[in-house]
Amino acid sequence: MRTNLAIDPARSAALFVDLQEEHRKDCRYLVEGFDDLVLRVRRLQAAARAAGMPVFHSAYVVDPGNGGASPFHPMLEDGRSAFSDVGDPLSAICAEVGPAADEVLLIKTTASSLAEAKLPAMLKARDVEWLLIAGVWTEACIAATVKDAIGHGFRVLLVKDACGSGTAAMHQTAILNIANRLYGGAITDTDGACRLINGEAVEAWRVQGSVPLRFTYDNAASLFAEL
Template sequence: MIVGTGPHGSAFSGRVGWGARPALLVIDLCRAYTEPGGPFALPDPGPAVAATAELVAAARARGHPVVWTAVRYAAGLEDGGLFVHKVPALACFVEDAPGDWGALALQPGPGEPVVVKQYASAFFGTSLASTLHAAGVDTVVVAGVSTSGCVRATAMDALNCGFRPQVVRQACADRTPALHDNNLADLDAKYADVVDLPEALAHL
């Protein structure tokens, strides 16, 4: 939905578009979200996992960078700050925690970096921006979970860091369809381009 502002045109929903050098970011696609009984189990993760796998295959086939993220905390959650107090279930990502919930649902390929993070955004407190800039990346294709959490935070920070964020609708998921759809609508209005899977595959 475009919000009008009279004679000055629309306030939101411009497009950042695609640049010349995309990279795929797979955000926190791990067992905690994709497996039944996981601490953050999604109601139907299968379609998002399958769509992400298509994106990964396309990026690899064309030689585009693929970067994965994972959440890890030290024993005692000493590096978790206030985030782990707000979301106590993050304790499942402590090193050596039972259940291996932090294991990725899709496997990174040789040479594909896994960025370990402690907060929602893949850019906050990590080397991700420097890694992407050094590779000449100007566009980040964002997939993974959850739409309202780490996907949203990463897409916003991608824009802040000077990248063109493209969030793939079918390759993200959340704990309810309403959360997924509402956050995609807001991201598309203000911080990123929300695109469908065929468009993303064509650009990769």
Template sequence: MSDRDSNYAGVYDRSVGFGERPALLMVDFAQAYFDPECPLYGGDGCANALSAGLELRRAARAAGVPVILTRVSYHPTGVDGGRFFEKAAPLEAFLPGRSTAEFADGLTPETDEVIVTKQYPSAFFGTSLAPMLTSMGCDSVLLTGLTTSGCVRASCVDAMSHGFRTLVVAEACGDRHSAPHEANLFDMNAKYADVVSLPETLAYLQRHACQTVKIVS
């Protein structure tokens, strides 16, 4: 056992488990992370996350679980991005008219999917996401997106802070480098959420679909 693991064992290893009424949250799967000419390009780490995210989306829709997509969009001056836009130069990729601000290939929003537009890292900050989830009766969030060390982590902390069971699907989150990806998965699992695998989440959604059918019938 590594020093890091032994330091956390018995301290930060509690699980909160899946909820009963989940929503799938897909954070910032934007073209910016898939365009080699864009400073935000994430290579295989982001491509693999999108593939897993799309698989989860299909399973969630089949199970009757609501799907929520986030996108980043700024005023042409970036003024609504405040200090975040001032600090992070690559956010210019999300200015109006930039192809990099569009959803990634394969993620065309369906008419029954809600799109949350944001200007800051967390999908919850300055948006109506938390009250919307509450009004929908959701008790948990299946969290996916880009990037693990940025907007996924920020959304994870806020989802937990708003009282939702938060499940971060490891394979459906991506970053430009494996080190921040793995470090942030480790830390989110320690303090804020359960980091779960794609197979166990797909199995959970399949069970959820069966339970839904049983209740309806």
């Protein structure tokens, strides 16, 4: 349900997941609407930095030569990863949404940005309560990151229009799946997130009960719009 929400910017942080060049330039791995997503991320980053909020970044990079590929990871015939290969320039974070100054960039080989202890430890050292999350792909790295963030005791502020996937349907149904189990957290859009970062209160969607969003092929898009 939608309810009034305010967060303490001094106890919040922002995490931007896997905003890499391949998602707008590699035909095998394109994210629908990626350029618009990047513009929203830039707004979020600007708001977070202006508020003095810690900003973190992650990138999924696979290094098969150093044992960085899981047993069933898709590989090309020449031994390179089918995506996010360590030697591919398109694995780099998009420059306009990359780390600024001393912001942390985490290189990962699993879906979740919190799978290893490093980031949770840094967040807890800063007494972070709310973790704003945006990036790609919604059903994969975003979903895994959100799940681990909740498991570590962080409240997740998921920015629904600053995440993306291969198609709108993939993205929207993934957000709905996450929303059904976003315990302790909230969902908003870029406008709402920027207002929250600025210390304002907004109306945001928060889960109540057990799996309240029983979506179908026919109503998924409308339920997503109502979040």
